Amino acid sequence: MTEPLLQVKGLQAWYGESHVLHGVDLQVHRGETVTLLGRNGAGKTTTLKSIMGVLRKRQGEIRLNGKDLMGLPLHQIAYAGLGFVPEERGIFSGLSVHENLMLPPKVADGGFTLDEIYHLFPNLAERRNSQGTKLSGGEQQMLAIARILRTGANILLLDEPTEGLAPVIVQRIGDVIRALKAKGMTILLVEQNFRFARKVADRFYVMEDGHMIDTFTADELEGRMDSLNETLGL
Amino acid sequence: MVTVFGISLPALMGQLLIGLINGSFYAMLSLGLAVIFGMLRVINFAHGAQYMLGAFFAWFLLRYAGIGFWPALVLAPLGVALVGVVIEKVLLSRIYNLDHLYGLLLTFGLALVIEGLFRHWYGTSGQPYSIPSTFQGAFNLGFMILPKYRAFVIVASVIVCLTTWLLIEKTKFGAYLRAATENPTLVQAFGVNVPRLLTLTYAIGAGLAGLAGVLAAPVYQVSPLMGQNIVIIVFAVVVIGGMGSIMGAVVTGYVLGLVEGLTKVFYPEASSTVIFVIMVLVLLVRPAGLFGKE
Numbered sequence: 001m002t003e004p005l006l007q008v009k010g011l012q013a014w015y016g017e018s019h020v021l022h023g024v025d026l027q028v029h030r031g032e033t034v035t036l037l038g039r040n041g042a043g044k045t046t047t048l049k050s051i052m053g054v055l056r057k058r059q060g061e062i063r064l065n066g067k068d069l070m071g072l073p074l075h076q077i078a079y080a081g082l083g084f085v086p087e088e089r090g091i092f093s094g095l096s097v098h099e100n101l102m103l104p105p106k107v108a109d110g111g112f113t114l115d116e117i118y119h120l121f122p123n124l125a126e127r128r129n130s131q132g133t134k135l136s137g138g139e140q141q142m143l144a145i146a147r148i149l150r151t152g153a154n155i156l157l158l159d160e161p162t163e164g165l166a167p168v169i170v171q172r173i174g175d176v177i178r179a180l181k182a183k184g185m186t187i188l189l190v191e192q193n194f195r196f197a198r199k200v201a202d203r204f205y206v207m208e209d210g211h212m213i214d215t216f217t218a219d220e221l222e223g224r225m226d227s228l229n230e231t232l233g234l
Numbered sequence: 235m236v237t238v239f240g241i242s243l244p245a246l247m248g249q250l251l252i253g254l255i256n257g258s259f260y261a262m263l264s265l266g267l268a269v270i271f272g273m274l275r276v277i278n279f280a281h282g283a284q285y286m287l288g289a290f291f292a293w294f295l296l297r298y299a300g301i302g303f304w305p306a307l308v309l310a311p312l313g314v315a316l317v318g319v320v321i322e323k324v325l326l327s328r329i330y331n332l333d334h335l336y337g338l339l340l341t342f343g344l345a346l347v348i349e350g351l352f353r354h355w356y357g358t359s360g361q362p363y364s365i366p367s368t369f370q371g372a373f374n375l376g377f378m379i380l381p382k383y384r385a386f387v388i389v390a391s392v393i394v395c396l397t398t399w400l401l402i403e404k405t406k407f408g409a410y411l412r413a414a415t416e417n418p419t420l421v422q423a424f425g426v427n428v429p430r431l432l433t434l435t436y437a438i439g440a441g442l443a444g445l446a447g448v449l450a451a452p453v454y455q456v457s458p459l460m461g462q463n464i465v466i467i468v469f470a471v472v473v474i475g476g477m478g479s480i481m482g483a484v485v486t487g488y489v490l491g492l493v494e495g496l497t498k499v500f501y502p503e504a505s506s507t508v509i510f511v512i513m514v515l516v517l518l519v520r521p522a523g524l525f526g527k528e
Contacts, residue, residue: 054423078425090420094412102406103413104424151425 003066005030005186006051006155011060013043013050020046022210023060028155033177033187035197037232038207044190045087047207048157051188052084053077064155079107083153087160087190089144093133097124100132100143104151111152120179121146138169145176155186162193170196194232206231236377241499247378249495255384255453257491258391259446259464264471264483265395266442269402272415272478273435276326276337281468282461283348284440287314288447289456290352293361303366307448314444315437322436327429345461352458360455387449394445395484398438402480411435415478470513476526486524 004027013021021043028034036044049055051062053074062069064080072080083104092100101117101124118125121142127135135143141161148156161177162170170193177200180187191197197204198221206214208231216224236243263285270278291310295301301309321344329336369383402408414421414428422428447460454460471490475482490509498505516524 052423054419074419074422075425075427078423084420084423086420086423090417092413092416094416095409099409103409103421105426107425 002029004028005032005065006188007061007063008047008051009061011047011050011058011062013046013055013058015046015055015057020210021050021058024207024210024212026205026212026215028186028188030154030186031181031184032202033181033189033200034203034205035189035191035201036205036207037191037194037197037228039232040192042207043210044207045159046210048084048159048188048190052082052157054084054086078104078151078153081108081152081154083107083148083151083156085144085148085156085158085161087163089140091132091135091140091143093131095132096128097130097132097135097143098128101128101147101150104147106150106152108152108154112146112149114150117146117149120149120176136169138165138172141165141169141173142176145173149180155188156180158187158189160190160192162191162196174199194228239500244378246499249499250492251378251380251384251495252498253492253495254388254488255491256494257488258388259450259487260468260471260491261395261484261487262391262446262449263443263464263468264475264487265398265480266439266446267468267472268475268478268480268483269398269411269442270436270439271472272480273411274322274326274330274337274432275334276329276341276436277334277469278436278439279338279342279465280321280345280348281341281439281443282463282465283345284314284318284443284461285447285450285464286349286352286458286461287317288444289363289451289460290356290447290458291444292448292451293363293456296363303448303452307445310448311441311444314447315441318437318440319433321440322433326436327432330432345465349458349462356458358457358459360457360460363451363456365452383452387453390449391446394442398442399480399484467509470509472523474509474513474516474523476523479523479525479527482523482525 006028008024008026011021011024012019024047036047038044046055050058053069053072064082067080069077069080092103095103123139124143124146127139132143145158145161161173165173174196177187189197189201201218203217204215204221205212206228213231214224214227238246263281267278267281270276288310291313292303292306295306295309325340326337329340365383369386371382373380373382373385402411410421410426410431414431418428450460471486472483474490475486490512494505494508497508
């Protein structure tokens with residue numbers, strides 16, 4: 001197998017004095033969509049934030065394309081090629097849709113053009129001059145994803161993109177992720193909505209209490225359903 | 235002679251002009267304070283000292299290097315901005331995670347030190363700085379005499395405020411500032427060097443104070459106390475406008491300058507307190523300020 005695009009080894013993280021990740025290992029290969037599953041509080045979002053460097057109190061090894069990210073200041077991690085879409089979406093109320101979209105600097109060549117983005121998200125084109133936070137929850141999620149696509153990041157970290165959204169919007173987000181996969185985008189997804197995750201992911205990791213307890217491919221999913229039922233309470 | 239409410243028109247217009255001049259300085263200074271507070275969440279009590287530094291730097295340039303008003307209009311604010319960079323890097327950057335009160339206390343202490351040093355070196359009597367030759371004399375508007383330099387100050391302050399507004403509202407740099415005001419961690423996660431943005435913002439705010447100081451030098455005297463005298467009023471302006479609101483700072487600055495001028499005509503006894511009375515009323519009715527977000 002080729003060298004993984006993202007390699008995490010022995011990742012530990014803390015919120016203040018509270019030790020929340022206990023040696024997490026994971027790999028994401030180029031073009032893969034990998035999903036972190038787990039109950040609330042299992043450490044999925046913390047894993048994503050630690051990889052991105054938003055959570056600074058962390059130890060272990062994080063490599064992107066072989067480059068060590070641990071010692072880098074936060075603003076340089078984006079330039080290594082990580083694109084972050086936070087759980088709370090992070091749409092800026094003081095900026096229009098267009099300004100939100102144009103805010104993240106381009107970190108590499110090859111990002112989506114504005115035309116491609118507006119083609120993929122026609123709602124955003126219609127509302128480009130609206131205030132970012134005046135959009136619906138689904139549109140805000142689209143904007144949060146679209147904003148990162150422009151930057152040329154080579155791996156997307158998506159934190160609970162379907163949280164709190166209506167089923168029809170969840171389906172639309174699924175279509176978008178499949179379109180990104182078809183374009184060869186690499187995605188690391190944190191998701192509680194198992195029914196959504198199983199439709200888009202190539203591989204899964206299961207987390208519990210800050211540990212990785214299982215990993216399997218989409219083809220192996222059926223054989224894992226009993227243990228998943230138990231772990232995730234499906 | 236034409237009179238308005240029993241006051242002669244030239245006297246009324248004269249006071250309105252003084253009000254507008256003062257308002258121009260209030261607007262420029264509160265603009266810098268609003269920019270700094272909006273981004274750094276620091277209540278920059280050293281703003282008056284930075285305004286005074288601008289005037290003194292212009293005076294130093296003239297006295298020790300023979301450099302006149304126009305080059306000083308660029309060089310002195312740059313010098314103050316540089317002082318701002320040092321203050322932000324060495325002091326303020328260490329207290330961002332603490333309560334706002336620490337920023338206020340630190341900059342207040344800094345103002346006392348800077349103003350104390352200048353008082354020690356130059357006394358309190360003030361140094362003269364002459365009006366540039368281009369703006370000697372006055373325009374006779376018929377109903378009033380308008381000194382050319384004062385007209386220039388008003389126009390210059392409008393240009394400064396408009397340019398700063400355009401910088402913040404219409405440029406990529408401004409978008410970074412506005413976004414980082416809401417969520418600096420996320421902006422940094424996008425690849426923007428937020429620590430550098432903070433330094434630059436403080437330098438711009440300090441530079442604006444320095445620019446106001448240079449413009450003030452020919453109007454008032456260059457004195458170590460000039461910042462102390464104005465900074466309290468400017469803080470009242472910022473509170474009335476709404477902490478961190480650019481538009482609020484500018485509009486309130488001009489309007490309160492005019493209100494102060496009118497009060498001098500109709501009820502001079504209240505002219506030094508009218509702004510603070512308005513501040514109290516605004517705080518009672520709308521604590522976030524006239525343009526602030528509730």
